[in-house]
Amino acid sequence: MKQRTLWSAALVMGLALTAGCGSAAGPGGESGGSAGKLVVWDWKSGDAKAAGYVAKAKADFAKKHPGVTVEFVAQPFDQYYTLLGTAIQAGKGPDVLLFNGGGKIRDRADALAPLDSYLTEDRQRLxxxxxxxxxxxxxxAPVTLQGHPLYYNKALYEQAGVAAPAKTWDDFVKNCGVITQKTGAKCFAVGNKEGYGIQFFLSAMGSAVLTPQEYDDWIAGKRDWSSADVKRIFELWKQANDAGLNNEGANSTAMFNDAFALFQSAKTADVIGLMSDVGHWKDFAEFLPADKVGVMPAPVVNPAATPSLxxxxGIGYAVAKWSKDPKLAADLVRSLTSHDALAAFYADSGAIASDTTIDVSAxxxxxxxxxxxxxxxxxxxHVALSSKTTDLMGRLSQELLSGSVTVDQVVRQLAxxxxxG
Structure with a gap:
């Protein structure tokens, strides 16, 4: 997300108009599905850190299909799903598309070709x-794994005389007070301008609050928004802000990349980060010594809970239903998730790849x-929720921090x- 291919407003509008007339074309008027050519839309291929990954994937595919041209069209991430929606409405566009996992792809599954019969050999490796x-x-097919580790700055902890991360929430709050008093750093770096902060908090803290059964029920779609433990997560979200644990102006701070910059610059001691190629361990190690970037389990709130990562x-490539050769497009997806390609992505970007055979010992x-x-x-x-619900949760989380709604009102509206639907 750091580097984006920027289009002018005129070009974006032109794409929308063209798609509306029956052809979802990319820059230069190229659309997918033509003989001997596959078109890929994503927001990664324009990133320098993904150059090696794309090169490896293209080379792997070329060995199997030397006569087929592959064109990557890097779209701006902040407009990606809008542009994609235009293509879906027109029923024409690229053959292969990049998606975030969860609601973003599930909400658009009707426009995609199921890949189960094409990718059977990759099930165990990824x-x-x-x-x-x-x-x-x-x-x-998954390219990366996306998760929400709780990172901490070991140097600030040491400076404050805090020997190790707290195991319980109450002790965590006490430690935050000590760290702030002795170092001046706040506890949490939170960016909730776009409503992302609550998503990170819900997922990072959820396993420390919900019982294992409640957690499994949530993932299975059997969510009880009125339960005391679910409400407790939102109470903690508000408590942390009211107690001064967060950076100032969490609701006006962008997650990407202002909140992460606060942690990188040692203005906060902790941040709920990512495992992908931004806001993650390697990104932080560019500013902090690698041995000072720690990962802690979520501090326990409910003794009956079992904290887990x-x-x-994270992101994965799909095949559009309108592709003229879905088998060929699925073979490109296989190349995009090949071992060598994913190993290059991990090595260059630090993203935790979906390939479980990659060696990370170094x-x-x-x-x-x-x-x-x-x-x-x-x-x-949060990934188990629909896009509609996560969008609403983002807005309500801002109101919760500002004090204009109560926790009971929040969970009632989410339910x-x-x-x-």
């Missing part, structure tokens, strides 16, 4: 499939800790949102 599945069918498939301690926790990890709570 993790994160569930984030790209709906109603028993898989619509994309929340993660799912990485910093934070990466090794994250990978060691994958086996016991569970899907992230109603799920009932109405």
């Amino acid at each position: 993790a994160g499939w569930d984030a790209f599945a709906k109603d028993g069918k898989t619509y994309a 929340p993660y799912d498939g 990485s910093g301690p934070a990466a090794k800790t994250i990978v060691s926790e994958l086996k016991s990890g569970k899907p992230a709570l 109603d949102s799920e009932k109405t």
Whole structure:
């Protein structure tokens, strides 16, 4: 997300108009599905850190299909799903598309070709499939694993005389007070301008609050928004802000990349970050010594809870239903998730790839800790929600921090949102 291919407003409008007339074309008027050519839309291929990954994937595909041209069209992330919606409405566009796992792809599954019959050989090697599945069918192959580790700055902890991360929430809050008093750093770096902060908090803290059964029920779609434990998560969200644990102006701070910059510059001691190629262990190690970037379990709130690393498939490539050769397009997806390509993505960007056979032993301690926790990890709570519900949750989380709604009002509206689809 750091580097984006920027289009002028005129070009974006032109794409929308063209798609509305029956051709979802990319820059230069190229649309997918032509003989001997595949077109890919994503927001990663224009990133310098993904150059090696794309090159490896293209080389792998070229060995199998030397006569087929592959064109990557890097779209701006902040407009990606709008542009994609225009293509879906027109029923024409690229052959292969990049998606975030969860609601973003599930809400658009009707426009995609199921990949289950094409990718059977990759099932064991790759993790994160569930984030790209709906109603028993898989619509994309995972490229990365996306999760929400709780990172901490070991240097600030040491400066404050805090020997190790707290194991309980109450002790965590006490430690935050000590760290702020002795270093001047706030506890949490929170960016909730776009409503992302509550998503990170829900998933990072959820396993420390919900019982294992409540957690599994949530992922399975049997969510009780009125339960005391679910409400407790939102109470903690408000408590942390009211107690001064967060940076000033959390609701006006962008997650990408202002909140992460606060942690990188040692203005906060902790941040709920990512496992992908931004806001993650390698990104932080560019500003902090790698051995000072720590990863801690979520501090326990409910003694009956079992904290675990929340993660799912992060991003994955799918095949559009309108592709003239879905088998060929699916073979390109296989190349985009080949071992060598994903190993290059991990090496260059630091993203935790979906390929569980990649060796991370030479990485910093934070990466090794994250990978060691994958086996016991569970899907992230917010990824199980629809886009409609997460959007509403973002708005309500801002109102909760500002004091204009209560926790009871928040969970009631979220429950109603799920009932109405």
